[in-house]
Amino acid sequence: MPLYEFLLRAVNELVALLEQASAKIDITSEQCVRVGTAAIDLLHSLWKIAAEAADYQGRQLTGLAAARVIPIIAKLYGVFPEAAREVLGEILGRLGNPKASASEAYWVANNINSVIETDPRFAGSIFRRVFSHEELSEETTEKGGPVFSLTSTRAQDFSMTHYILDLKARPSGDWYRGPWERRRTTDAPR
DSSP states (O other), X not given: OOHHHHHHHHHHHHHHHHHHHHHOTTXXXXXXXXXXXXXXXXXXXXXXXXXXXXXXXXXXXXXXXXXXXXXXXXXXXXXXXXXXXXXXXXXXXXXXOTTSOTTHHHHXXXXXXXXXXXXXXXXXXXXXXXXXXXXXXXXXXXXXXXXXXXXXXXXXXXXXXXHHHHHHHXXXXXXXXXXXXXXXXXXXXO
């Protein structure tokens, strides 16, 4: 087995363990912090390895990190907000970086609920940062695998981030200026 395949399998196993640990009902706050810290360390390691890897392998690693590690960090935001805020800020700082996964912001947006509940001000900054970024790259991206593969562009992928945040900004008939300032308006459609 080539070294890269071994690395990918090992990372997948490690991420599966972190996912299982973070989903446990009886996990303590201290254990959550350890899981979150391990997820942050893994994310940084994957970014570093991906930066030095061949293009396809780098995209594969950053895609894995985006889809599986970022959700762990975002969901555990409430137990270690300072560290999680810092790494989520790093992710937002990668917007437009061709070495970053096209779906990093999507996974932050898709898992923002814990941030909204714990740190509404920072959640607001995530919304502002995402909506102020215009992704223009037409670089082709791939989703799926060998049996069923889909292609799109980085710009199309980023538009899903806008869509997700739009949904989160207006849940179930309530109208918001933003998730950090709830407000019902009399002229909002019902």
